[in-house]
Amino acid sequence: MIEFQNVSKVYQGDVKAIDDINMTVNDGEFVILLGPSGCGKTTLLRMVNVLESITEGDIRVQGKSSKELNPIELRRNIGYVIQSNGLFPNMTIEDNTMIVPDLLGWDRKKKRNRFNYLMDLVGLNPDDYRKRFPHELSGGQQQRIGVIRAMASDPPVMLMDEPFGALDPIIRHRIQDEFLAIQQEVKKTILFVSHDIDEAIRMGDRIALIREGKIMQYDTPTEILTHPKNEFVSEFVGQDRVLKSMSLYSVQDLVDAFNLESSKQEVADTKMIHSDTSLRVAISMLLNQEADQIVIVDQQDNQLGSLTLNLIEKFLHREVKGKER
Amino acid sequence: MFTISQLFNYIQSDLGNIITYTIEHAQLVGLAILIAIIIGVPLGIYLTTNEELAETILQIASIFITIPSIALFGIMIPILSNIGQGIGFLPALIALVLYSQLPIIRNTYTAINNVDPNIRDAAKGIGMTNFQRLIKVEIPIGMPLIMAGVRTATVLNIGIGAIAAFIGSGGLGVLINSGISRGNTNMVMTGAIFVSILALIADFLLKWIQKKATPKGIQ
Amino acid sequence: MNAKKTLATTTKIILWLLVIVFFWWALSNHMFSKIVEQPAQFISLLETHLKLVSISAGIAILTSIPLGILITRPKFRKFEWLIVNTANLGQTIPSLAILALAMGFLGIGIKAAIVALYIYSLLPILQNTIAGLDSVNPATKDAAKGMGLTSTQILFRVELPSAAYSILAGVRTAVVLNIGTAALAYLIGGGGLGVWIFTGIQLFDNSFLISGAVPVTLLAVIVDLLFRGLQLLLVPKGLRLARKAAIDSV
16 A cells, blocks of 8 residues: 655755645555656656655555655565666566565575566566577567566565556557556556556556646546546546547446346357457447447357447446436 | 976976977877878778778777887888888878877768768758768768867877887977986976877867867757 | 678788788898897896786776776766866876876886876776766666665666676776887886887887887787677676667667
8 A cells, every 4th residue: 555645845946846645545456647747747656665755744655654664675665667667788687577586585496486477477488588688678578577577576566657658559558458467466556657548547446647746636547537527637638538438348338237138049140249348449340340230249159239339329328428417 | 306496497498499399299290180181081981881891991990009109110110111211200100190090080980870861861862962962961960070080089199299209200209208318307397298288289179170060050 | 792892801811911921021030039039038028018017007997997986976976077077188198298297206117107007097997987887877777776776786786787898998998008108118217018119219120129019019909809808708798789789779
């Protein structure tokens, strides 16, 4: 758990970079610090592991104030990932990944096992990469190593500063998915800086939207999209927020909403869609296929009903626009 | 050993000679650098069109520059004696030109090679010939680096020029040479101080020219 | 394409031929005779030469690398420009002038020669140490700090390995320059192989000249090559790849 208590940061003179922030990141929660560049989100993140000093207030990580702890000790218990990965060019991938365990004095066997486990987690063959160097890897691979390096000593809390920001869109998307799957398994408490609303919606359990060092809104993606608290939030979220909110729903949500019945009919030669697909994908399938309807199936290929544009529109009225009132 | 006042007395009493030696020194270095530029800059430019040769030449030049100057003189004297020029101005000039080659060729080569390929493409795209591109785009953009090479070579040559006095080329090294053989510390110190000042002035002056030669847009 | 390669190969062959012709000419004119006639004297001069170089360069390495590390620490950063500029300025002063100045202050003898050579070797190493440490990617240092490495750990595990190439290049430059400058040490009574070169100049004796100059040249060239080899050996492979990637992307 990370607790921010009346946290402020003032630079020489009276420039308030962070202005009285109060927020809590619960255990196992994935929170995005979102905002335009220069809003103070990175500063706020770096205050958690004391790379930036705290002028006023207190930040408590796992119940302990950063003021009570030696910064070196504190940092070793917090994973830290940055945009330009910061891998050590002079060390092999294994040495890079195992640097913190090494400092903590783990034995060779424990380190090797941990390395193998983490590499499997990000889908890289440990033996292929063990002895290689950062510059022999692609940008996406380097960033995966950056992520697992931060997880090496299994810290409960992770700080991530636009970790996927430098990657091209296709790879970024893939790594985001991978990381979400990993998070399902490891349930870390994560604070994640981003300037990309789509990334925030996809990844975050909650989003803290920040502007000029203040929190504008701290809510779930759905709430932020459907109930923007003020002008700034709705502008930042954008005109197409209804469209964006569709990536928050799966076809299953629609099935549940309309109590569509499962049946065991034979599949005709129409297109099929799995119920765990997002509505955003579903709608583009409908538009692309020029089909009037697509058959919804569950994991066992049982037909659950048929999906039409009409049905989606009805659903959106209920879920999204309905909530606005 | 020496005192400041004795040193000043010596400088005052021998000022005429000191100035003559300084001019001799500057002439030797200036002429050598001029010849070195005439050879080195076109060669550096040509090398950008022939990578194989560039590697060879730069390798040779970088080995060559490790040869200590006094040893090079020692090797050149017997060779040039065959044409009756073992000592004097000519061997010194040849040595200085040779030592200038690495900094000048390498910097010219790097300067032209490092011009942003997009800029080169743009120049090609608007229909410049290779020669126009070289004169109007590549050399002006590479100028600061080329001048830096000339500066390195000049400072290096002022130092080697002082050593060349031992093989009779004249210049400020003469003060050090005769000072040592006569046991006149003031003379040695004067030579050392003036040659250092000459190097510092040349370094400063060429830095200033380098700055002036840099096109405004890329300063 | 082929013509260009031929030109490069021809240049190489001509150069090697010139070197071979020179040695053949020098040998057939008995120009190495001093080494053959006075081997004990040669060994003694070589020993003095190596002693001058190793003592002065050794102390220079031991002082300038720690100084370079110190000056790049946050506490002393504000003096960095001063040191860097002094080092730049100091390197424009000719080697002969430094020897002459050392003689003016310390008199004649091997001690003055060692002091002069030490000062002359100090600056390139210091300059390259500072440049090498400064060139370490700030993001890498930030990541290291964020993961909880102490400043000492960052220095030894990240900064120094990353700066190794540059530091070794500085040491190489310093030692090679030192070998050449030590040949001038004779002038202030320091001995070394310069004795034969200067004797040769004074007596117009080719055998003294060649017997002194060729060994000094070979010493400088061989030490330069050895240090280049050492650079390959000591610089972490990952860094060489990083350098190569940086050069390729230019």
